[in-house]
Amino acid sequence: MNDARPSRGTPPAQPGGLVISLDAMGGDKGPQAVVAGLEHFLGAHPDARVLLHGPEGVLSPLTRKLGERVTVVHAPESVAMTDKPSQVMRNGKDTSMWSAIDAVRDGAAQAVVSCGNTGALMALSMLRLRKIPGVNRPAIACLWPSLNPTNFNVMLDVGADIRADAEDLLLYALMGTSYARQGLGITRPRVGLLNVGTEEHKGRQELKDAHELMEEAAPRGDFEFVGFVEGGDIPSNRVDVVVTDGFTGNVALKTGEGTATLISTLLREAFGRGPLSKMAGLLALPSLQQFRRRVDPRRVNGGVFLGLNGTVIKSHGSADATGIAAALGLAHKLGAAGFAGRLAARVASAVAIAQDEGLADGGPTPADGASAPGEREQS
Amino acid sequence: MNDARPSRGTPPAQPGGLVISLDAMGGDKGPQAVVAGLEHFLGAHPDARVLLHGPEGVLSPLTRKLGERVTVVHAPESVAMTDKPSQVMRNGKDTSMWSAIDAVRDGAAQAVVSCGNTGALMALSMLRLRKIPGVNRPAIACLWPSLNPTNFNVMLDVGADIRADAEDLLLYALMGTSYARQGLGITRPRVGLLNVGTEEHKGRQELKDAHELMEEAAPRGDFEFVGFVEGGDIPSNRVDVVVTDGFTGNVALKTGEGTATLISTLLREAFGRGPLSKMAGLLALPSLQQFRRRVDPRRVNGGVFLGLNGTVIKSHGSADATGIAAALGLAHKLGAAGFAGRLAARVASAVAIAQDEGLADGGPTPADGASAPGEREQS
Known part of the structure; x- marks a missing residue:
């Protein structure tokens, strides 16, 4: 300035x-x-x-x-x-x-x-x-390449705030549901709460409280609550919306990006070694390009503030x-x-009911x- | 039973x-x-x-x-x-x-x-x-495929405890240093503290405190403290040991595994589509196998309790x-x-100094x- x-x-x-x-x-x-x-x-x-x-x-x-x-x-x-x-x-x-x-x-x-x-x-x-x-706390939602029919899952918060209590996490579920609908066209999104284990007794207290709140809110919120999910579920077809605090979500997002970078670097190295590999690499180019388009982070660029x-x-x-x-x-x-406007209406309705x-x-x-x-x- | x-x-x-x-x-x-x-x-x-x-x-x-x-x-x-x-x-x-x-x-x-x-x-x-x-809190350390000369980084804690305070994180740094030495042969490991930003003012209070403790301990602990690192650095050549609490570490570990699974599934799909792609896939097999050996999670199987x-x-x-x-x-x-025994001696020495x-x-x-x-x- x-x-x-x-x-x-x-x-x-x-x-x-x-x-x-x-x-x-x-x-x-x-x-x-x-x-x-x-x-x-x-x-x-x-x-x-x-x-x-x-x-x-x-x-x-x-x-x-x-x-x-x-x-x-x-x-x-x-x-x-x-x-x-x-x-x-x-x-x-x-x-x-x-x-x-x-x-x-x-x-x-x-x-x-x-x-x-x-x-x-x-x-x-x-x-x-x-x-x-x-x-109380706005969130940043990202699209994550996944095995879902839409090719993407929604994850939030990926870095707006390093804290989130149970009520914040419930609102993330509602806002993520709106985003999955308008952004991905999923009528009744499956929402999961990120944790270190899928058993209900595991994890921090705010996660147990949020689990309870989401279970109660799911029928009126027009989403399906699949309960706790783990890091491995983020790119899976088990869930459409992954809810977490901004610290964990940011680490997960960057870890996923870093892993993808590592893999593409190693793939390039593997195909660059020796004449036979190079030829194979050339022949494989259309497959690799198709693959790359599918997971290219540039094509899913854009964190949405909710x-x-x-x-x-x-x-x-x-x-x-x-x-x-x-x-x-x-x-x-x-x-x-x-x-x-739709998201605001959804939140207003949830708050009114609460x-x-x-x-x-x-x-x-x-x-x-x-x-x-x-x-x-x-x- | x-x-x-x-x-x-x-x-x-x-x-x-x-x-x-x-x-x-x-x-x-x-x-x-x-x-x-x-x-x-x-x-x-x-x-x-x-x-x-x-x-x-x-x-x-x-x-x-x-x-x-x-x-x-x-x-x-x-x-x-x-x-x-x-x-x-x-x-x-x-x-x-x-x-x-x-x-x-x-x-x-x-x-x-x-x-x-x-x-x-x-x-x-x-x-x-x-x-x-x-x-106070034991940790689980894992090996993470990386671009380092040793092919791996150490990350801890990946799930022993969902909490860690600044003193725990300092001990993780010391224990991770021992593991990088004995497990990977790195004489003076570079240790990083996982956070959502690399700027010192970001993140939770316990991370700021741990940053200070590690900076002080590095010269005597025979490690190089590289400061805060982000999720994208875990598989990089910037760091040898990544220190975090067990909740974040477990999510990151499973997110990395999930991302690798997604990518290998999509690669298989890409190479399975159409006769030309299939042929390219066959020719690329040695490259792909070499690549797979490098990142095969089975080959780095084993979380060590420290x-x-x-x-x-x-x-x-x-x-x-x-x-x-x-x-x-x-x-x-x-x-x-x-x-x-070596790890116990290192911890005893650090505690005595403190x-x-x-x-x-x-x-x-x-x-x-x-x-x-x-x-x-x-x-």
Whole structure:
């Protein structure tokens, strides 16, 4: 943040088509990669419009060929990977991240995508969009390649907060259910609670309490509770939504990514050794490519922030054009489904029931974004 | 446990060669698989002798062809996967697991291997072998395929206890250092503390405290402290020993295994589709097999219990002959290195230093096995 000129503010929503708000800055590969991903995305989604936030002098030359569907919104500063969230909350008004989030807050866009600093993005999103009434801790949900018919499972929280109590975990189950429905089209998702053993007596106290809460909530929450699951079940066909705290979920996510990286490195080594192996590798190329497409982390790029009045998607900081396009595609899908409103309605309904039954202690928390109504059956 | 006949007790140690104590019961594939693994192991280790614990009527016919190097120790009962640890501690005297552990306690064997119920094995090991003075929570360490020159990293705790405070984590670092030395031959291991971010301000309080303790202990502990590491570093070449609590470690371990299973399933599918892919698959077979050997979890089978007066190795419950042979091979290696004694000496030395400096509050805990002396530089 080295420039104090005020940003121009968000232009009014464009008529027709869905609008996605995109933070051009903060990714490891710079705005060029973001714009390249944007170009892919526009080709695949002829109805979409994009508000691109960042310094006009940098972005205008890059976006000239993209035509009228892209509007550059000037924001002179950007959030660095090393910036502390508290610092960005105090002094970040002129950053592209702030500007991109405010476009959703103001109703000018239906979802926002950023490759920037996760902590700052979550802090600014909470500040500007506010939590849904009833949600104490928002969560980040990711898609995990799996043996399911949809090819993916949902896991949350993968890093919004390092703690979660039993009530938070129950809300994660409800929010994960909404995401599996709108994001993967699964009508009645199977929800599992991550633990070190599948027997009910194992694990920490908050997990035992959460087990009980989820069992009670499942019939009304339109999900099937499969009980405790273990790390090995995350990529399996036993479950659609895996619920855990953000510390464990983040370690699991990165361990899975690290394992996939190790395996692909060793595979490449194995096929690179000796002329026969090299020939086999060439012949195997279509199989290997098909395989790679299936597990390519760039194709499932995009952690979704759940529990806020608005859809926020965190792209990997190191995402390339393919990764950016995937995150934009996810934003488009969720924006088109009215995801944020449906999720808010689902949470509101669960909180209302809990209050009727005297289970919940807290009332709605202050929020300034209105929760759009959504049919509960479909939320 | 359905038979109350008393076991015969452990025979005296055999002269010459190393003796491994092996629990024949409790594995998913039955004593046949255990004996098949034992046969592989004996072929590869001509100096080794084995005490095989279980019902004589079952084991004697299976072991007849193995010759004099195998001695069957009659134990009429066995521990089931569903038995609770507390139950086994009270009523398990006649089980093969109890008998196998007691052979190490009595000095008749240098290490024990079991495929049985992890909780019961840890509970009985603590009861019969006792914790090393200074260790509050024993840990289970596993070998993780990695890009390191040794092909493996050590991770602990992967499931002995779901909690660990800062002092426990420091002891895990010291014990993991001993294991990396004796098990992998790394003179000065690089130790990392698992966290969700590599920045020092992130994570739970006990991790910040442990970071400080490890930084202080590294010079005297003969390890290099690399600070916080993330899930993606577990299979990397950044670190040799990854320290974490048993909940997180167990989730990470099973997530890694699950990811590897997913990838191998998808690879098999990719190579099975269409005649060209099948042909490529056949040609690629040597490369794939070489790759598979490198990451085959059966070849790194064996979680080592650290912090007890004796070496205990937990084999995977579903281990086949290859897996059992690998666990026995590891037991042989650690037994030959006098591992348990060296580790005890290292811990004793660290506790003594901490007490001198007024850092530790607890004195030695009651223990009935003597800690064998070991050179600290090599422990």
